Every structure is written in C-alpha cells, then in structure tokens.
Amino acid sequence: MTRHFLSITASLISALLIVSCGSGEGPDALRLALETEPTNLDPAFAVDYSSGWISSLIHSNLVRFEPDGTIVPDAASGWSISGDGLEYLFRVGGARFSDGRPVTAFDAERSLTRLIGPSTASPRWWVLEPVAGAPAFHAGRAARPGIEALDDSTLVIRLASPASHFLSLLAMPAAGIVSPREADSLGRDYGRKPLGSGPWRLVSWTSGDAMVLERNPFSRGAGSGPPKIEIRLIPETMTRIAEFEVGNLDILEIPPAELEFWR
The missing domain is CATH 3.90.76.10 (Dipeptide-binding Protein; Domain 1)
Structure with a gap:
C-alpha cells in the first residue's frame, strides 16, 4: 500500500471516505494510529x-x-x-x-x-x-x-x-x-456498540489498545478498497512516527507546522 501523511483532521476523514468509495483491488487493511482513545461513539x-472522527465513519447523516x-x-x-x-x-x-x-x-x-x-x-x-x-x-x-x-x-x-x-x-x-x-x-452502552449506516462498522474495540472497523456491506460503494481499518492507540508521537517509517502504519497524521519537514 502507498503510505500517506496527513496534516489536518479533515484530510484524514476525507482520505478514509475516499478509500471507502475507491475502486480496484487493495490491501487487506488500512493501518493507522490515534494519539487518544475515543471516549464515546454515540453521535x-x-x-x-477521536470519538467524532470514528463516529462519522460509522454513522451517516442526512x-x-x-x-x-x-x-x-x-x-x-x-x-x-x-x-x-x-x-x-x-x-x-x-x-x-x-x-x-x-x-x-x-x-x-x-x-x-x-x-x-x-x-x-x-x-x-x-x-x-x-x-x-x-x-x-x-x-x-x-x-x-x-x-x-x-x-x-x-x-x-x-x-x-x-x-x-x-x-x-x-x-x-x-x-x-x-x-x-x-x-x-x-442506552448509554450504545457509545461502545454503535450501529449506523456509514461506510464502516465497528467489529472490535480493545480499550487502551486497538479498534477494528470493517466495511458496512450494505453501504453505497461497498466491495471496493480495503475491507478493514485497523486503528492502533499510540499516545507517543515518536512511536507513531517510528511505526510509520518502518511500514507498520499506512497513514500518519502530523501537525501542519511540521509538514515541510516531511515533504
């Protein structure tokens, strides 16, 4: 998979939505990391x-x-x-x-x-x-x-x-x-077990470690691109960078001020 670095939240969301609607054969999973764990996936x-971003992948809006x-x-x-x-x-x-x-x-x-x-x-x-x-x-x-x-x-x-x-x-x-x-x-547990109509669905969430999303098979554009998103929780910036550089992550989000360094 071609790896990417992204400088702003909107770009990261857009990239995953584009992946969800892409065409052609792709890898088994898109791998990325978050600095902080979501607290609640109920919109x-x-x-x-983190919560708003992942909730947006699971739920559609009007x-x-x-x-x-x-x-x-x-x-x-x-x-x-x-x-x-x-x-x-x-x-x-x-x-x-x-x-x-x-x-x-x-x-x-x-x-x-x-x-x-x-x-x-x-x-x-x-x-x-x-x-x-x-x-x-x-x-x-x-x-x-x-x-x-x-x-x-x-x-x-x-x-x-x-x-x-x-x-x-x-x-x-x-x-x-x-x-x-x-x-x-x-009730309040919906935030841990959400069910929406967005392009992805939550299949596992291990607190403090990782989350896995799979395609919503009933979503428009289903069947193209990677079938899974694997999200690791890595609080340390240098650890995320190291994992990206050795190829364990496909997407790295960086602050806009550091963008020039990565060009």
Missing part, C-alpha cells in the same frame, strides 16, 4: 476529536461534507428548502444500516429528536438549536421539536428563523443517524 456524546466543503446528499437522496428558508424537506432512501435494515425518515426523526431530547442530555444538542421548538423541547417545556417524518421517505424540519448554515450543522458528527432499536435497547 450525541462524541465530543472529542447530508455530508465533500473534501472541498461542498454539502452533498448522504442518507438523504436530496432536499428542498422553502422560499422563506424555514422549512427543509428531505427525501430519505437508499442508505442501509450495517445489519441490512433500510434507513427511513422515521429513523432520522428519532435520531435528531433524540439529540435534542432532555432525557438524552447531549452536550451537542445545540447543533439543532435552530429547529423550531428545540430549546423548549430540550428544556422539557415542549412535547416535540419541529422535526417530522411524513412517511418512510419524507422528513420535514422546520426552523424558528432562517439559518443559512443549517445544512452544515446537519453534516456535523452529532447529527449522525443512529439505529433507534439499538440506541433504545443499549
């Missing part, structure tokens, strides 16, 4: 860098960022915005959870409502603060926010006031779509 609680910052469809196949900027209509279809179940608009409604809900107590609920009624719902003063699935393939989100950046908020890790069945049954 509602993925507040640190929309996502391209490497150049463009917003493109993800679990939603498309959307429209009302003339007054207050109503977003998403067409949901085509995505599947890693157990094969299709992602519906009701799953998206449950996931986004869960993020805001007072019983969830997510530190990232503010991502959906522009939604009509969201602050009151989060505070327990309203029955529901302005998020409604009309049928399996149609989701409507109503805002309290126009927010030109709202699609960008929906692309953030916190707005990832979880499997409601697993989230309900596992």
Whole structure:
C-alpha cells in the first residue's frame, strides 16, 4: 500500500471516505494510529476529536461534507428548502444500516429528536438549536421539536428563523443517524456498540489498545478498497512516527507546522 501523511483532521476523514468509495483491488487493511482513545461513539456524546472522527465513519447523516466543503446528499437522496428558508424537506432512501435494515425518515426523526431530547442530555444538542421548538423541547417545556417524518421517505424540519448554515450543522458528527432499536435497547452502552449506516462498522474495540472497523456491506460503494481499518492507540508521537517509517502504519497524521519537514 502507498503510505500517506496527513496534516489536518479533515484530510484524514476525507482520505478514509475516499478509500471507502475507491475502486480496484487493495490491501487487506488500512493501518493507522490515534494519539487518544475515543471516549464515546454515540453521535450525541462524541465530543472529542477521536470519538467524532470514528463516529462519522460509522454513522451517516442526512447530508455530508465533500473534501472541498461542498454539502452533498448522504442518507438523504436530496432536499428542498422553502422560499422563506424555514422549512427543509428531505427525501430519505437508499442508505442501509450495517445489519441490512433500510434507513427511513422515521429513523432520522428519532435520531435528531433524540439529540435534542432532555432525557438524552447531549452536550451537542445545540447543533439543532435552530429547529423550531428545540430549546423548549430540550428544556422539557415542549412535547416535540419541529422535526417530522411524513412517511418512510419524507422528513420535514422546520426552523424558528432562517439559518443559512443549517445544512452544515446537519453534516456535523452529532447529527449522525443512529439505529433507534439499538440506541433504545443499549442506552448509554450504545457509545461502545454503535450501529449506523456509514461506510464502516465497528467489529472490535480493545480499550487502551486497538479498534477494528470493517466495511458496512450494505453501504453505497461497498466491495471496493480495503475491507478493514485497523486503528492502533499510540499516545507517543515518536512511536507513531517510528511505526510509520518502518511500514507498520499506512497513514500518519502530523501537525501542519511540521509538514515541510516531511515533504
């Protein structure tokens, strides 16, 4: 495998998403290392860098960022915005959870409502603060926010006031779509056993040591590129560099200030 070094978080995420959609035969696994271990892979609680990054590989959103910052469809196949900027209509279809179940608009409604809900107590609920009624719902003063699935393939989100950046908020890790069945049954343990519809699924997590992701076989683009991502937890910078130099890692993330040294 050709090895790469990456200088910023966005590049690392983009590289793995590109690998997940690539073509042709590849190696058995993409090997990389993280400085810090994730604390929680539940989108509602993925507040640190490692957690947010890996959660984004496991969960799809209604929309996502391209490497150049463009917003493109993800679990939603498309959307429209009302003339007054207050109503977003998403067409949901085509995505599947890693157990094969299709992602519906009701799953998206449950996931986004869960993020805001007072019983969830997510530190990232503010991502959906522009939604009509969201602050009151989060505070327990309203029955529901302005998020409604009309049928399996149609989701409507109503805002309290126009927010030109709202699609960008929906692309953030916190707005990832979880499997409601697993989230309900596992409760707080969902962060250790997530089930999403992103390009990868978690198959093992040994605390303090390593994580292994495998392709979601039901994801768009499944079947091309490496079938696994092996993530080692290596806190020491020099150890990560040494492992990269001897060929035990395929990707090395480095600070932008050190980029010139590696050219």
